[in-house]
Amino acid sequence: MGEAVVASARPSIRLGLKENWRQFSLLVLINAFVGGMVGIERTVVPLIGAKEFHIESTTLITSFIINFGVIKALANLVSGQLADTWGRKRVLVVGWLLALPVPFMIIGAPHWEWVMAANVLLGASQGFAWSMTVIMKVDLIGPKGRGLAVGLNEFAGYFAVGLTAFLTGYLASRYGLRPIPIYLGIFYAAAGLILSILVVRARGLKLGDYLFPSRLHASPHLSTRQYARIVHRWVASIGLDDSAYGTHSIRCTKAALIYRRTKNLRAVQLLLGHTKLESTVRYLGIEVDDALEMAEQTEV
Structure with missing residues (x-):
């Protein structure tokens, strides 16, 4: 298990009147x-x-x-x-x-x-x-x-x-x-x-706390590997082949679908957290053909 020691599992944070x-x-x-x-x-x-x-x-x-x-x-x-x-x-x-x-x-x-x-x-x-x-x-x-x-x-x-x-x-x-x-x-x-x-239970959250804490002492927040395992378990639980899905592919597919439906490149940039618009263009793989298609669909 490496040098990191597995900590006791923390209770998941569930918001809502029914839950609490x-x-x-x-x-x-x-x-x-x-x-x-x-x-x-x-x-x-x-x-x-x-x-x-x-x-x-x-x-x-x-x-x-x-x-x-x-x-x-x-x-x-x-x-x-x-x-x-x-x-x-x-x-x-x-x-x-x-x-x-x-x-x-x-x-x-x-x-x-x-x-x-x-x-x-x-x-x-x-x-x-x-x-x-x-x-x-x-x-x-x-x-x-x-x-x-x-x-x-x-x-x-x-x-x-x-x-x-x-x-x-x-x-x-x-x-x-x-x-x-x-x-x-x-x-x-x-x-x-x-x-x-x-009787009162404190949530134990402070300004510097992470919403998704890690189960490992060595990391304060959920790691990419932990997140990937969670995604694979979700995919397998609904009967799909988890080897065909990954965190990056799902993120990329979601961004591409939003762009195709809205053509709002700026909105996709904000959702992806890119600082430069050029990074979003390369991430989505936008080509000259896409620009021409948009121009043809726009009447003046």
Whole structure:
């Protein structure tokens, strides 16, 4: 087998909702937990400021929304870059780690500044976790399903915001502002973190990765020999003589058929990846007779 050592086979990359519905649904659920964390603060936090800390200024009470929005915007700004360098799953886990102390800080807050600090952590958590659930969904179903991924993500998140706001409001009216209504936040943060660590599968793709990786340690990408073996297996699987087909012959035949049907030499050049048009002309074997035939078929 040579010096190259055969690595363990990597799972093939299959895009689509049908192929990845389990992981996709899991990410929808996780984003619902992300939205639920916001729902708790939208209902309970202003009441805590007014009734327990006796803050009379409405502007001061609602200033936590401004802090949340600014921090979340900054987290959104850097989350994409971090996803490419650290990986999607790691950024998602970091988002939930930031959210974990939030409900405990609100429950035990001795003064309003603790609540504001908790809200800063929540904003950073939202920026990382919410963004990663969107990106990871697009990774699963492909760019053509971006609209569906974003739509379901927003639906799950904001539905959870509304539902949690209703539940915390009901619990606050029955049991007080703290700690019972905030227990939902502990559940959301713990469940989101555990699922993100143990159940979510990262695609493991980065900007410099190859879409078709090699099974050999010595080569990062699929070699021409490996590709040729795959083509021969495909040809044999449909009952044809694999010795009559090869990667080069199939490529050449495809380019020739496109040229014959369209007569668009520039398009064929782009598909073949040729830098010079003369290379495409020689590759296709275009002769003077072909040019004369095209001229005869064109009326002025």
